[in-house]
Structure formats: C-alpha cells, structure tokens
Amino acid sequence: MTIPGRFMTNDKGTFGEYTASSRWPIIIQNAIDDLTEQQESEKNNDNKFKQGEVIKNELKQFRQEVINRVPLRPFTEEEIEVANVPLSFNEYLKEHPEVNWGAVEWLFSEVYLYRRMNVLFQRQSEWAKFDIFNKLKQSTFESSFHGVVELALRYENLLPQLKEMEQYSGSDGEDILRILFKEFIEISLWGNATDLSLLTNATLEEIKSIQGAKARAASESKIVVNDTEKAWEVLTKAKAEANSTNIRVDFVLDNSGFELYADLMLAAFLLQSGLATKCIFHAKDIPYMVSDVMLKDFDLLIKDLRDREFFPSGEASTKESKALDLFANELDKFVSSGKIEFREDSFWTTELDYWNLDAKEVKYHGSTLHEDLQASNLVIFKGDLNYRKLTGDRKWPRTTKWETAIGPLSTNGITSLSLRTCKADVQVGLPEGLDAELSQEWEKENPGRGSWWCCSGKWAVICFSSGTPSKK
Numbered sequence: 413m414t415i416p417g418r419f420m421t422n423d424k425g426t427f428g429e430y431t432a433s434s435r436w437p438i439i440i441q442n443a444i445d446d447l448t449e450q451q452e453s454e455k456n457n458d459n460k461f462k463q464g465e466v467i468k469n470e471l472k473q474f475r476q477e478v479i480n481r482v483p484l485r486p487f488t489e490e491e492i493e494v495a496n497v498p499l500s501f502n503e504y505l506k507e508h509p510e511v512n513w514g515a516v517e518w519l520f521s522e523v524y525l526y527r528r529m530n531v532l533f534q535r536q537s538e539w540a541k542f543d544i545f546n547k548l549k550q551s552t553f554e555s556s557f558h559g560v561v562e563l564a565l566r567y568e569n570l571l572p573q574l575k576e577m578e579q580y581s582g583s584d585g586e587d588i589l590r591i592l593f594k595e596f597i598e599i600s601l602w603g604n605a606t607d608l609s610l611l612t613n614a615t616l617e618e619i620k621s622i623q624g625a626k627a628r629a630a631s632e633s634k635i636v637v638n639d640t641e642k643a644w645e646v647l648t649k650a651k652a653e654a655n656s657t658n659i660r661v662d663f664v665l666d667n668s669g670f671e672l673y674a675d676l677m678l679a680a681f682l683l684q685s686g687l688a689t690k691c692i693f694h695a696k697d698i699p700y701m702v703s704d705v706m707l708k709d710f711d712l713l714i715k716d717l718r719d720r721e722f723f724p725s726g727e728a729s730t731k732e733s734k735a736l737d738l739f740a741n742e743l744d745k746f747v748s749s750g751k752i753e754f755r756e757d758s759f760w761t762t763e764l765d766y767w768n769l770d771a772k773e774v775k776y777h778g779s780t781l782h783e784d785l786q787a788s789n790l791v792i793f794k795g796d797l798n799y800r801k802l803t804g805d806r807k808w809p810r811t812t813k814w815e816t817a818i819g820p821l822s823t824n825g826i827t828s829l830s831l832r833t834c835k836a837d838v839q840v841g842l843p844e845g846l847d848a849e850l851s852q853e854w855e856k857e858n859p860g861r862g863s864w865w866c867c868s869g870k871w872a873v874i875c876f877s878s879g880t881p882s883k884k
C-alpha cells in the first residue's frame with residue numbers, strides 16, 4: 413500500500429484545519445492572559461516583570477503571525493543555543509521552505525507552535541523554567557477533586573481484596589483480576605473515574621456479578637477497537653513465567669492532573685497485583701500541548717494529594733483525607749523502592765512521529781529509546797497526540813490495519829498498547845461500515861461534520877501490537 417500524506421492545516425473541512433485556524437490563536441491568547449496574571453502576582457520583582465513584558469509582546473506578535481498565515485521560519489542560532497532546540501525542526505523547514513500556517517502538515521506545525529512559545533520563555537532568565545500552562549493544569553486537577561477522592565477510596569478498599577485474591581482458586585482469582593485490569597485500563601483510557609463498579613465499594617463478588625458486567629458493557633460500548641485482552645495475556649503470561657523476575661510496563665504519558673493520577677492508579681494496581689514489577693513513566697521536557705505531563709507535574713500531584721487546601725477533604729482523620737494520604741504514601745514508596753521511575757526525553761517533544769522509534773533514527777534519541785523499550789513487557793501510549801504520532805497522522809483509509817498504520821513499530825520489537833480517546837481526523841483499524849455508521853450518527857447533531865465523530869473525544873480505541881512480525 414502506498415503511504416498516504418499527512419493531514420494538512422488546509423485540508424478543507426478537517427478538524428486539523430479548524431484547530432489551526434481557530435484553536436491555536438485562542439491557546440496563545442490564553443497563555444498571554446496567564447502570563448499577565450503571573451506578572452501581577454510578582455509585581456515587586458521589577459526585572460521579572462520587564463522580561464514578562466518582552467515575552468508578552470513576542471507572544472502577541474507570534475499569535476498575529478499564526479492568524480496572518482505567515483511562513484514558518486527556522487529557529488535562529490541564538491534560539492537553538494539558548495533553548496536547546498532540536499535541529500529536527502530546521503531540517504524539516506529546509507525540506508519544506510514554502511510552508512505557512514495556513515498550509516502545512518498539522519503534526520509538524522502544532523509541535524513547532526509549542527516549541528516557538530517555549531523559546532520565548534527560555535530566552536528570559538527569570539522565566540526560563542516557567543511552565544506557562546501550570547495554572548491551567550493545576551486548576552483543572554483541583555476541579556477533579558471528587559473523582560480523585562473516589563478513586564483513592566476505591567484503591568484503599570481494593571488493597572485487602574488483592575491480598576484476599578490469593579485465597580481464590582486459580583481461575584476465580586484470575587477472573588476477578590482480569591475484570592479489575594480492564595477497569596483500571598478504562599479509567600486510564602478516559603482519564604476519569606466514570607467506571608461504575610470501581611466507584612462504589614464493590615466487593616469482588618459484586619464486581620463479578622451480572623450488574624458489574626452490565627455497567628462495564630455500557631462503558632465499553634464507546635470503545636470501538638478493544639485489544640485489552642491481548643495486553644492482559646502479555647502480562648499474565650509474564651507473571652506466570654516463574655523466572656520473570658522483572659515485568660516492566662512503560663507509560664508514554666499524555667495529560668497531567670487527573671489523567672496522570674489515573675495512570676498512576678493503573679500502575680499501582682499492576683504493581684500490587686504482580687502484573688508488573690516496575691513502571692517507567694515518560695514525561696515531556698518542555699511545556700507541550702497545554703496539558704502534557706512534565707517531571708515537575710508528578711511532584712506537584714503528590715504534593716496536591718496531601719494538601720488539604722488544594723483538595724478540601726477535611727481533617728486528616730476523615731476517611732477521604734486518609735485515602736488521599738495513603739495513595740500519596742504508596743507513590744512515595746514505589747518511587748523510593750524504584751518500582752516507579754519518571755524520565756523525560758527531548759524526543760517526545762520533537763515533531764518526529766513514532767515510526768522514528770526505531771534503530772534507523774540516530775540523531776534525536778529515537779534509536780536510544782527504541783533500544784531501551786525493547787526491555788519493556790508493554791509500552792502504553794496514552795492519548796490522541798501519541799496516536800497521531802504512532803500512525804504518522806496520515807490520511808489512511810479508516811479500515812487500514814493497525815500494524816500497517818504504525819509501520820516499523822509493528823515488527824521492531826516494541827510490545828505496544830495505544831489507549832486513545834479519539835480527538836483528531838486520523839482513524840484506523842475500524843471494521844468495514846463502522847465509520848459510515850458513526851459518521852451518520854454524529855452528522856445528526858453536527859450537520860456537515862459527520863466524520864468528526866473521531867475528533868469528539870466521545871469514542872476511544874485500544875490498539876495492541878506485539879511488535880513482532882505476525883505469523884502468516
């Protein structure tokens with residue numbers, strides 16, 4: 413099959429065109445507003461205030477460039493030097509000198525946009541390490557208080573149940589573990605705690621019950637490709653193999669706040685149930701895509717869990733406060749014992765798609781990461797942007813097979829699982845007829861936008877690759 417081109421910002425009627433023309437100016441304006449607010453809160457620092465004014469004017473100018481659809485310019489030597497900008501961006505622009513904001517690959521231009529914004533802050537000594545999206549990340553996490561407490565209580569309730577599991581005869585215990593695995597996968601997938609049986613103090617029997625199954629069927633109905641079972645088999649097989657001392661699960665992260673919290677819950681469940689012995693989290697090295705996780709966001713999350721102002725769970729003695737403290741302590745223990753590890757790498761914030769997670773990419777850490785991820789039993793890629801990079805954000809027919817769309821990743825030794833809420837035009841792996849069916853459904857409420865059902869965040873896909881050539 414010929415490899416199709418990537419989605420462009422001038423593809424008429426696409427979500428990418430809409431994002432470039434209307435959402436990016438808003439994102440930059442929000443950054444200007446948050447910068448102004450930050451300046452107000454530090455008015456006494458005159459030097460910082462002045463530097464903030466410089467950044468603000470440059471952001472306003474940059475926003476105008478995007479609106480006016482000027483050509484995308486290469487980074488200057490000074491910018492590359494000061495902000496440690498990977499040379500991949502300028503190499504791309506050398507090969508595509510004609511691109512402007514109104515006619516450029518969506519993936520490149522979106523990643524380039526966040527890099528351009530970051531350079532403006534890195535060039536000012538008082539703002540070099542400032543995360544312009546921090547306020548938004550924190551306020552969003554703060555507003556998810558009830559879901560955070562619900563999951564903490566559920567986790568506390570689950571611990572003795574996992575211990576009790578040992579007494580269940582083989583298959584019975586495994587059945588319950590499999591159900592819990594699927595529920596934690598779904599909580600991580602959706603980045604919220606909608607799953608019913610986990611929200612009540614369900615006993616293991618109730619989870620196994622028909623009612624629990626009905627609740628799960630409802631939440632699973634929006635997952636249009638579901639390879640969870642294949643990931644379950646990989647981990648239970650590793651767990652069963654007596655000599656498998658290490659079972660490593662990697663998370664290529666998406667958003668901070670509740671999504672990261674849900675990812676940590678999934679990791680804690682895997683570690684407590686023996687389905688993993690080590691979880692490695694891959695974070696971004698600069699502020700990126702507004703809400704994506706940086707190393708400091710993990711530290712902030714643990715601090716927030718213990719902060720009674722941030723999460724008003726009452727006195728330390730309330731069951732809610734105790735559950736939040738318990739999970740924060742669990743995370744500290746996992747980190748100090750090396751069971752959870754956090755890393756960052758500049759590869760994740762280059763424009764390179766994940767076909768570059770391969771031995772052939774030797775300039776921007778693609779091959780180093782590829783080498784390291786060989787040692788993982790399962791690499792979980794979270795979210796929509798990671799899915800776009802796995803599939804190259806290309807205009808594949810929507811029935812294209814997963815292993816075709818992810819190119820070298822389907823055979824170069826990385827066992828992967830993409831947990832994606834659908835929020836962009838690229839969509840593959842669908843059975844014949846499903847795209848037409850969902851487009852028709854979406855069209856009813858969104859005339860002329862039927863195909864945007866896969867940009868709405870209302871549906872999701874869970875896609876597995878063994879990373880080895882499929883047996884013919």
Ligand SMILES: O=P(O)(O)OC[C@@]1(O)O[C@H](CO)[C@@H](O)[C@@H]1O
Pocket residue numbers: 431522666667701794795796797798800833835836
């Ligand atoms: O990776 P996430 O956080 O799931 O979603 C990120 C994202 O979907 O947001 C934009 C559309 O709203 C896209 O440009 C980008 O792919």
Ligand SMILES: [Mg+2]
Pocket residue numbers: 666667794795796833
């Ligand atoms: Mg996401």
Ligand SMILES: [Mn+2]
Pocket residue numbers: 666667701703704795797
């Ligand atoms: Mn994201």
